[in-house]
Amino acid sequence: MAGHVAREALRARVRAMPWTVRLQLRALEAGVDATQRRDGTINRFLFSLLVDRQAPANPARPDALGVRSVDASTGVRARVYFSSAPTPAETEPSPRPVIVYFHGGGFTYFSAATRPYDALCRTICRETGAVVVSVSYRLAPEHRFPAAYDDGEAALRYLATTGLPAEVPVRADLARCFLAGDSAGANIAHHVAQRWTAAATPPPFRLAGLLLLAAYFGGVDRTESELALEGVAPIVNLRRSDFWWKAFLPEGADRNHPAAHVTGEAGPEAFPPAMVVVGGLDPLQDYGRQYAAMLRRKGREVRVVEFPEAVHAFYFFPVLPDTGKLVAEIKAFVETTAPEPIA
Template structure:
C-alpha cells in the first residue's frame, strides 16, 4: 500500500512545519538531557520540578557547589530561547549554558519550561512566565506553601524588612524571544505586586526579540523591511495580538506601550550581537559582541570556548552579583 504524504498547512522555516492533521514537526532544537546531581565537571546539581499542574508549568532548578552548608545566593529565573515555538529548558544546549553560568556566577537558577506555539499561542508563554515568577517570589514571603528546598535554603540573601518591603537579589532574564518575556514581566511587576512584596533587582535581555511596523537604525527600509520574516513569525506565534507587530509585548516603544519609567528593577543588561538584525532595538545598558549573529552562543557550530562566547559569559556573570 502506497504511503500518502501528509499535507503541510504552515511552514515557519527553519523552525517548524504544521500539518493539516494538526501534527507539529519541530525542525530545530537540541536533544533532551536529564538533570544531574553533582556534575563532575562543574559541581552543579540540577533537578526537575513542577510549578503548576493547571496549566502545566515545569522547570529545571540548578544549584552550584556550595562553599558552606547554609550559603545564601542570588536567584536567577531564566526563560530559554527558541522563538516561542522550539527548544526547551530540558534541552542539551540550555542545560549546558545554565550549568556553566550557575557554576561561574554562583546563583540558584530556575529555568522555566512553558507552553509554546502553535499548540499554545501567545500570551500563554507570558502567563506561564508570570506564574513562575510569582512562585519563586512566594519562597521569600511569609508562610511559604509547597516550597522548593534549594530556594528556601540557599536562594537569596538574608531578608531585611524596612517599611514592610524586603530587598532581595532576584534576577530574571532570557535570550532571544524569551528576552522579551523578561522585559514584559519586569514591566508587569511594576503594576502587579509580587508575592510578599519581593522586588526584582535586575533583568538580563540577551539578543531580545523586539520589532515594530517602522524601521529604525540600520534596519532595511521600504519593501525590504515589509518583507522581513520577523513580521510573519510574530503573526504565527501571536495571531490575535492587539496591534499586531506593534503590540507592546514586541514593541516596547510603540503607541500605547507602558513607559519604561515603570521598570521595577534597578539594573538592566541588554546583550546584542553585531550582525543581529534586532540589535538596534536594544536599550539601557548595552553590551554588543561585534562580528556575531543572533544568539550565536547557542549555535551548534560555534565553539563554546571561543573568545566571544566567553565575553558574553563573563559580562553576565559580573552582572549577577
Template sequence: MSDHQSPAGDNQPFIVLNPDGSCTRFISFPCSPSTPDQDSNNPVLSKDVAINDNLCKTGVRIYLPKETLITSVGKLPLVVYHHGGGFVLFSAATTPIHNFCNHLAAHLAAVVVSVDYRLAPEHRLPAAYDDGMEALHWIKSSKDPWLTDFADFSDCYLMGSSAGANLAYHVGVRASRQLHDLEPLKIKGVILHHLFIGGVERTGAEIRLADTGGMLTLSRCDAMWDLSLPVGSSREHEYCNPMAGGGLDDVMGGMKKVGWRVMVTGCYGDLLIDRQMGFAKMLELKGVENECFLGEGYHGIELYDELKANELFDAISDFMSSITIHKH
C-alpha cells in the same frame, strides 16, 4: 495546512500547522536530561520540577552549583531565566539552553531557575507572560530545598535570551506592580540577552542583515510573530514592539519607580541590533537605569560559543555586583 521555514538554515518547514489546529514541530536540537546526582562529576546539579502539571504543563529546571552543597558560602543570587525560540520552539531541556544555564550557574555562582513556559501557536501571547508570572509566584512560596536552603530570595534577577528576553521584560513590568504579592522575592534587575522585538517598519540592520545565513533571518522573525501574537495583531502590537504607542511609558510607573536596573546585551551582526539599541536608549530617556553590553557576533551566539558566553557572564557578574554596591 501551512508551514514556516526552518530556523536551521534550510528550506524545510520548522513548524507545520495541521488542519485540526494541532502543530507538528521539526526541531533540529536534541534535549538533555537534568543532572540531579550529587555523586556525578557535574559541577552543576539540575532537576526538573512541575509547577502546573495538570492545566498548563509548565515547570522549571533548577540549577545549583554543586560546591554549594559542601561549602558554607552563604546563599547565592537567584536568576530566573527564560529560554528563546521565538515563543514557538524549544524548552528548558533543549541542549544549547541547558548547557547555557549550566555555565551561567557555575560562572555566576548563582541558583538558576529556567522556566518552561507554554509555546505558541497553541498558546499565543500573553500565555508565556502568564506562565512567567506564575513561576515567580511559585518560587516565592516554594518549599523546594534547593531554593529555600541555597537561593537568596532578596537578590533576584530576571533574565531571558531572545524571545525569553522579551518575556523577562514583560514579566518584569508586571512584577514591578506586584512587589508586595511577590515577597519575600526581591527583584533587583532585569537582564535582556539579545532581546527579540520587532515592528512593521524595517530598520537598517533588518534590511542589511535580512538573510545572513544565521539562525535568525527577517522572514523567520515575521513567521514567529505571526505564530505567537494574538490572532489578527500586527507587529506594532505592544508584545512585539514595546515602543509602539508609548508602550514604554508603562515602565515609568513600574521599573523606574522601584529602582530596578536593566542590562541590554546584543551583537552587531544581529539583525535586531538597531531595535535593541533603540530600546536601551528609550529606557534611558524614560529614566530607567540601564547599561548595554555589545560585541561582535550573531543572534544568540553565546549559546554556542563558550568564549563569548564567558565574556557575557563576566559582564553580567559585573552588572549584578554594581547593583549590590549601589544598593548599599
C-alpha cells in the same frame, strides 16, 4: 554599488566565524524551515528529531562544572541548576542569588532541557554562584499571547510564596532575584518584569535586575539592521520573524501589538536595572538599542553590552570568544547590582 559593497562586507564578517559554528547554524535554520507548516503550525515531532536534542538533568551528583540540576515544578515546568558547595570564604553554603531564565526560540521552539540552553544555564550557574531556574513555558502557536507571560509570572510568584522546590537543597536570596532571557525569552523577561513592577499589590520582593540577550522585540516598520542583514545574518530573517510573531500574537494583531512593540514612549516607569546585550551581526540589534534608550528616557539604569561580531544566538557556542566574555559580563552584573529596598 555602495549597498552591494556593504552587504558583501557583512557577509565576510559572518563567514569569519568558525566553519563548525556556521555549519551548526545552517542545520538549525534547515530544521526550523522544514518544520514550519504553511498553516502556521509546527511539526514538533520532526523538529525534535532533526534539531532539538535534550539533555538529561543530573540531580544525584554534580557534573564536571560542579553543578547539579533537577526537573521540578515552579508553578510551571522548570529545570533548576545549583551548586551546593561552599565558596572558599564560606564554612557552609550561604543563600544564593536566583536567576530566572527564559529560553529563546521565537516563542515556538525549545525548552529548558534543550542542550544549548542546558549548557548555558550550567555555565551561568557555575560562574555566578546563582541558582538558575530555567522555565519551560508553553509554546505558540498552541498557546498564544499571553500564555508565555502568564507562565513566567507564575514561576516568579511560586518562588515568592513557596521558595525553591523541595528537591533543591540550597537556600535562595530572593532580594537578589534576576530575570534573564535570550531572544523571545528576553521579551518574556521584560514583560514579566513589567507585570511584577506594575502590580497593584506591592510584590513580596523587588527584582534585583534584568538580563536581556539579543532581545526579540518588533514593530510594523522594518529597522535598518533588519533590512541591512536580510539574507546575510543567520537564524533571524524577515520571513521567519513574521512567522513567529504571527504564531504568538493574538489572531489579527500586527507587530505593533504591545507584546512586540515595547520601544515607544509608553514604557515602564518603575523598573529594575537592566543589562542589554546587542550583537553587531544580529538583525535585532536596533530594537535592543531602542529598548535601552526607552529605559533611559524613563530614568532607569541600563547598560548596553555590544559584541560587534556577534550573530543571533552566538551564546550557543562556547568556542566563540564572545560567549566567554558574555558570561563574564553576566557575572559582573549579578555581583555588582544591588537590589533596591522596598519602601
